[in-house]
Amino acid sequence: NKLKIGVSSCLLGEKVRYNGGHKLDPVITDTLGRLFTLVGVCPETGCGLPTPRDAMRLEGNPAEPNLMVIRTRQDLTVPMQYFCQMEVIRLKGLALSGFIFKARSPSCGLCRVEVFNEGVSAATGRGLFAEAMVRQFPLMPMEEEETLHLTAVRESFIQRVLDYHDTD
Template identity: 45%
Template structure:
């Protein structure tokens, strides 16, 4: 852990089959190597197969969503059992007690898919824009919860964004779940400033405003408001332009400790990132090195530089 960085340990809910459990309708699994081989050492899993949880076996009859006047119904394909009430009850129960920092769902599942699920009328799919029945309830109940499916996690940008958010959520949960004081929230905000700025200027300002009121407003009110603003800010996707803005901001803060040659070199590396010639990890490593050398503690300790364990190597791709 560089610079005393503390990432937090996320609790991540996950479709059981993605961890290798043989619970799919065909009796197999859909193990995700990123989840089981790379992310697993750093998170605590909360696995669930909704279909098994409502009493279905593995293997089992395939399911699909079907159109009805009352909304999509979760039906068995052959025996025509309507599993909607049981699945809706389970989803409501699990959503009410969910304390996870993120959720990874099984793609293309009529229960767990988060996008592109077909809705049938007879033998024809009338749309392919549905969410799985279970996943839809969870997402509606927790709109700021980081969610992805195993298919989308194959994209390096989505993978990095999801991972960044679950570790940030874990740090916030650990802070607010303890006996925090106003100065603790201010210190948390200070360490996350550049990370927040990379996502949302408005969110950066709003979280700062709420943290500054920690000694004035009621404790629970501040915690609820800050949590919402912090999570909402991190839900805004980062862009190359926002990263460049933050990198230049950090260079400006450490610039007085650099000679003209090193400052120009850092500016050139940032420009190379902006032109998509190098990965984000390159200017980050250089700026962090300079911040340490210049004893600029405020910059060196920003979560922006290491928002999750560096072993995950998620910023090494060129956008």
Template identity: 40%
Template sequence: MDYGRPRLGTSSCLLGEPVRHNGNHSRARFLTDALAPFVDWVTICPEVEIGLGTPRESLRLERSDDGPRLMTRRTRQDLTSAMTALAAHRAASLDVDGYVFKAKSPSCGIHGIPLYAGDCAVSRNNRGLFAGAVIEAHPLLPVEDEGRLNDAVLREAFTERVFAHARLRAFTREPWRPRDLVTFHSRHKMQLLAHSPEGFRELGRLVARAGILDPTELIDAYCAAFRAAMAAKVSVGRNVNVLHHCLGMVSDLLDPARRADLAGVIAAYQRREVPLSVPLTLLRHHARGEAATYVEGQTYFAPYPEQLALRNHVTA
């Protein structure tokens, strides 16, 4: 299967560049060891890009009547305007399929960044200035920080969305005909259904009008609906629903014993006794063995390179 090659934005320090305020890096092994062979990096260190050296004075967000200010802790330099301008420029030209930000950073953090008034943190639910601008400009872009990617479920979900965005980007940048969109959509049906039944139906209605709508209007609407559907969280119940859909498509090709075996494995996943990879592997095996090419070709079974093996640890 052609997975596409995602362009993945990330804070430079997460790839081992010594650009932290203390002159060190924050290498994230999942990025440098697991993902690196399969993606193209777009690295950004906002602090360095606005002219700060390494090492440098540490920063923090401070409360003001005009919103959070990005301040140096010791010399009290206000870097808000410089960071805001850089963020707007970078966000406007950003061409990536996902972004991994540096956790706990007042510029790049996306969760739980403290906002200070004097020496006291008055809230801890803020985003860094740079990350906030990127997310506001690209609300459907898959984003995470390296800390949350230590969670197996979040890591798998983020990676799945990144590769889906990459396939969509690759598709839309080549000349296409209505039947090409039908083929692209058909490969993603089960994956979309697992994320959002409502989005799945909306996309089906759009594709049904592929020969009627203006091509530019159609592809813009399809891309927006596709990304919105993929942003919806997958659940065990939705996975079970899709697994039974796939079982139904190969059921007539199997003898009663194999049908019962597959149904039993799906039930075991539903009880969280086995990871998602077990029913997926078994279903795909039977689809391949019985030449059920429509089922075997679904991106749901292999949404990213199999070497990543991320579903081996997903039971929820």
């Protein structure tokens, strides 16, 4: 049985992005998909948003940002946090050994996601779902898809996934 790793669904080719598209990443689906069972998670569709949908971004305090729809100014922080609370429990039951996040997403980005204040990009933070995952699984190996394109990072990630399972 292969170990399971979670992946932002759009990286698996699922058309769940705000614009109706995907971000299929063959390094994940082919190279890592040979080694691990890939479990797709899209927090934005998971919390009930349609596809396509209005673009959103992080705003406010970078340590605790809000998830805001840019055009309508709708605040989606609470529904997203509710989804995250439920989803980390579900994923705990799946016994994931790692997670790959879509870079720069206000929901999935693991680091350096833009946080806006008074209309300008003022700081960087972490997507709300990625934040919930880091809190729930602080030792789980996690990377963004872009860094996994570097061979050394990818090999290190694979080893950490195997080790995480061994010590869990």
